[in-house]
C-alpha cells in the first residue's frame with residue numbers, strides 16, 4: 366500500500382519555489398516516479414473560459430484543448446469533484462489520448478472558488494485507483510496548491 370504521508374512530506378520538500386509552472390512539472394514527474402502502474406500524469410489548466418489547456422505532463426503527447434463539456438477531465442472541472450474511473454471504456458465520452466489507458470483519476474484544482482485546472486492520472490491497469498489512492502492523491506494536490514502561486518496562470 367502506498368504511504369501517502371511519506372509522499373506528502375517528500376513533495377513538500379521538492380516544491381521549493383512558488384512558481385506554478387516549475388511545481389506542476391515537478392509534481393507530474395514525482396507522481397510518475399513514485400506511484401507506479403501509470404502511463405500518463407499531467408495538468409490541464411483553465412486558461413480560457415470553460416476550456417482546459419494542456420500543461421506540464423509525463424507521458425505520450427495528449428489531447429488539447431478539452432472543453433468543460435467533454436471527457437473525464439471536463440466532468441471533473443464541471444462538477445468540481447474528483448472523477449475515479451475503474452474502466453474508461455465504460456465512460457461514453459471518455460477522451461482516449463493513449464489507447465493503453467484503462468483507468469483514470471482526475472482531481473479538480475480549485476483556487477478562490479475558480480477552477481484553476483485539473484490533475485489527470487491514467488493507468489494501463491483496470492481499477493488502478495482505490496478510494497485510499499484518491500484520498501492520498503487529493504492530499505498531494507493540496508500540497509501543490511499550497512506551494513504554488515496559481516494566480517499568475519489566470520487568463
Ligand code: SME
Pocket residue numbers: 405427428431435436437438439458459460461462463466469485487
Ligand atoms: N482521458 C481524458 C483526456 C486526457 S488524457 O487522458 C491525457 C478525458 O477523458 O478527459
